Structure formats: C-alpha cells, structure tokens
Amino acid sequence: MRLVTVQTEQGPRACGEFEGQYVDLNSADPVLPSTVKGLLTLGAEGLRRAAGALVAGERTYDPARATLLAPVPDPAKIVCLGLNYRDHAAESGMAVPTEPILFSKYATTLIGHGAPIVLPPQSTEVDYEAELVVVIGVGGRDIPRDRAMGHVAGYAVGHDVSARDWQLNKPGKQWMAGKTFDTFAPVGPCLVTADEVLDPQALGIRLRLNGRTMQDSNTNQLVFPVDETVSYLSGIFTLEPGDLIFTGTPPGVGMARKPPVWLQPGDIVEVEIDGLGTLRNPVIRR
Numbered sequence: 001m002r003l004v005t006v007q008t009e010q011g012p013r014a015c016g017e018f019e020g021q022y023v024d025l026n027s028a029d030p031v032l033p034s035t036v037k038g039l040l041t042l043g044a045e046g047l048r049r050a051a052g053a054l055v056a057g058e059r060t061y062d063p064a065r066a067t068l069l070a071p072v073p074d075p076a077k078i079v080c081l082g083l084n085y086r087d088h089a090a091e092s093g094m095a096v097p098t099e100p101i102l103f104s105k106y107a108t109t110l111i112g113h114g115a116p117i118v119l120p121p122q123s124t125e126v127d128y129e130a131e132l133v134v135v136i137g138v139g140g141r142d143i144p145r146d147r148a149m150g151h152v153a154g155y156a157v158g159h160d161v162s163a164r165d166w167q168l169n170k171p172g173k174q175w176m177a178g179k180t181f182d183t184f185a186p187v188g189p190c191l192v193t194a195d196e197v198l199d200p201q202a203l204g205i206r207l208r209l210n211g212r213t214m215q216d217s218n219t220n221q222l223v224f225p226v227d228e229t230v231s232y233l234s235g236i237f238t239l240e241p242g243d244l245i246f247t248g249t250p251p252g253v254g255m256a257r258k259p260p261v262w263l264q265p266g267d268i269v270e271v272e273i274d275g276l277g278t279l280r281n282p283v284i285r286r
C-alpha cells in the first residue's frame with residue numbers, strides 16, 4: 001500500500017493510492033484516523049483495515065492536482081544518520097563511522113513532493129543529499145536487532161537538504177542549524193508499506209539536479225543497515241509511530257565536487273529510489 005497526506009480545505013488527510021487516485025481513508029471507513037501517524041498507531045490491523053477501505057472509498061483526490069505534504073507531516077522525531085555510506089564518508093574526508101553518527105531535524109523542515117525548497121538568506125552553500133527514509137510503525141524501547149524490522153511500517157524517498165557553511169564552517173560545526181532551516185526535509189511522494197519492499201538494503205538510489213545525475217548508488221552500501229539502526233536508536237530513546245529515520249546519503253554531494261555545486265533558485269531536484277518513487281522539488285530563494 002502507498003500512503004500519502006493530501007492538504008485539503010479540511011486540513012491534512014491520510015489517503016491511500018488506489019487505481020490512480022488518492023482515496024481518503026477516514027471518509028471510506030470512519031474507524032480509520034484522518035492522519036497517517038494516527039493510522040500507524042493502530043499497527044498492522046490499521047494497515048489491513050486501510051487496505052480494505054481503499055476499494056470502497058468515494059472521496060478521492062486527483063494526484064495530478066492534489067497538494068501533497070510529507071507522508072507523515074507531524075512526526076514526533078526526525079532522526080538522521082551522518083556518513084552512513086562508505087564512499088560518502090571517503091569523499092567527505094572522514095573516517096567510516098564505527099557507531100552511527102546522529103543528528104535531528106524538526107517537523108518544520110518537512111515538505112512534500114512538489115513543494116519548493118526555500119534557500120535562506122543566511123546561507124550561500126546549500127547542498128543536496130538523497131536518502132532512504134524509514135518510517136516507524138509500532139513503537140518501542142530497547143528493540144533487539146532481530147525484531148527491529150517488525151517495528152518498520154514502511155519507507156519513503158527523502159532529501160536531507162544541508163547548509164554546508166553552517167554545518168561545517170561555523171564555530172563548533174553547527175550540524176543542527178545547517179540541517180534545520182524550514183523546507184530542508186522533502187519527503188515523499190508516498191510512504192510505501194514494508195510488505196512491498198523485499199529488501200531495504202537492495203534499492204537503487206539516485207539524485208538528479210536539473211536532469212543531470214549527481215548521485216547514483218544502492219542502499220547495499222549502508223554502513224549501518226535498517227535493523228541495526230532501529231535497534232541502536234531504540235536503546236537511546238523510545239521510538240514512536242510515525243517517527244522518521246533518514247539513513248544517510250551516498251557519494252556525489254555538491255560539496256565534494258570540484259568546483260562545488262550549490263543549489264540555486266530555479267533548480268529542480270529529483271530523488272529516486274527503486275520501488276518507492278521519485279520525489280521532485282523546485283528550489284526558490286526566500
């Protein structure tokens with residue numbers, strides 16, 4: 001199943017894709033919540049019920065005209081891994097990590113497919129990063145690695161937009177600030193449930209800037225795979241339904257190029273992951 005959040009006059013609405021339309025789940029079955037996070041709190045039973053409701057849904061939105069938010073626009077946590085592809089660590093001049101390198105974003109960074117990435121006036125070095133995003137379903141604490149995949153509801157395409165001048169050149173290296181300007185976390189277009197993803201460590205992942213391929217790799221290059229990451233994070237904090245985990249980016253980012261490449265107003269960035277779709281966002285200046 002493919003879940004999206006559509007912005008409507010009634011606010012954000014959880015929908016599922018069915019026969020080329022977005023079907024409003026709550027209107028199809030009033031037991032189902034109106035948000036994707038609410039749906040995920042119902043666990044596997046909620047997803048089964050949603051899949052059944054798609055068939056009967058009458059309130060639909062046309063994907064060609066709908067305004068999409070991030071599939072989960074209101075997560076309690078957005079956790080990100082740095083340097084989680086071996087080759088990207090090398091191009092960044094840093095060692096391959098022996099433990100996950102963690103930082104976070106806020107819900108205010110999230111935008112959906114089609115929405116603009118807004119370049120802030122405080123940065124001249126805004127970079128792109130294609131990423132696989134893991135969406136937590138059933139929450140938990142101290143989840144053993146061999147049970148971690150049971151806590152994953154699904155996956156989405158993500159983009160970890162990064163202001164390198166803040167991340168790397170400010171006193172103390174301000175990773176948090178460089179990663180958290182508004183609109184710096186496009187996610188979407190949809191959440192693909194885990195049953196449709198045979199192996200999250202075997203997905204081609206690419207990023208195109210104005211049609212030119214800048215990143216082209218595979219999630220089989222992840223240093224810390226999904227199950228190990230979920231288990232590790234759950235030892236630090238309680239994972240909750242709808243939490244997002246950005247799993248790091250492959251090589252080819254703009255800062256590693258000679259000369260470096262920074263996002264410019266008018267650019268179009270597309271991130272594509274096999275089986276999950278293509279996330280496309282224009283770039284504007286505030």
Ligand code: MN
Binds near residue numbers: 081160249
């Ligand atoms: Mn990243």
